[in-house]
Amino acid sequence: MFERFSGEARDVVVGAQEEARALRHERIGTEHLLLAALRHPDEPGAATLVRLGVTRESCRTAVSRVAGGGADGLGPEDAAALRAFGIDLDEIRRRTEATFGPGALDGPGPEAARDREPGKPWPLSALERLRGEGGGSGDRTAPRGGGAASGKGHIPFAPRAKKALELSLREAVALRDRRIGVEHVVLGLLRSDDRLTRAVFAHLDVDPGRARAEVLADRREAA
Missing domain, CATH: 1.10.1780.10 (Clp, N-terminal domain)
Incomplete structure (x- = not known):
């Protein structure tokens, strides 16, 4: 083709x-x-x-x-569903980054945050890793x-x-x-x-x- x-x-x-x-x-x-x-x-x-x-x-x-x-890699339908339960992903991200710095939610956890060099991009989020490891769809x-x-x-x-x-x-x-x-x-x-x-x-x-x-x-x- x-x-x-x-x-x-x-x-x-x-x-x-x-x-x-x-x-x-x-x-x-x-x-x-x-x-x-x-x-x-x-x-x-x-x-x-x-x-x-x-x-x-x-x-x-x-x-x-x-x-x-963005919103932890979730699509608009996911975000809307969570908002229906009173969970606002954008607000969670805003508060978290205000406390721990930009990109905090994109990191895999405290250990990676402690070892991260200033100015370096945050590692893949846990959600992204799970999406990459979820077998079957082939859409990682x-x-x-x-x-x-x-x-x-x-x-x-x-x-x-x-x-x-x-x-x-x-x-x-x-x-x-x-x-x-x-x-x-x-x-x-x-x-x-x-x-x-x-x-x-x-x-x-x-x-x-x-x-x-x-x-x-x-x-x-x-x-």
Whole structure:
């Protein structure tokens, strides 16, 4: 399938690995494909997202909150459920960091905090480690140390990222395009129905259905 990708779309796939490595994530997910697509803001699909207010900076913030930090890596549905029980994650984080310093909740515990050098980033949170060690889903994002996430070796694709790329091929076929471009990758991402991808778009205030319609409309106008 990869030979059908345009040069820019190939850059997106390669760039997704770079994004995952930069974020110290163990697998390439849809969030990394989205970040890599936004490296080409003038390409169809990515240009539509930019017009809708999405930037690499806002996307990186959304990814960090959903997949690697923010409200302890929990999605908006989790945070809302906890608030229903009177638990406000943002307020807990604010109070904890006011007492122990920025990033305190991202550390694994007192021992790591004691040994941490001033100015150094906090280690992975316990929640991130558990997410990385939870077997079965194949969607681990947090590294357990070494390997691809530390800059060595190839980072594998998570199942949801593979599905998004397969959907991009289907989009190209449905549109009778011979090549898979950035717009097809974006369309594939917008069709993704996994929880993490939906949460990233929710943080970006992007409705996937509306954005998809906008991408197709922009494509027709450019034809």
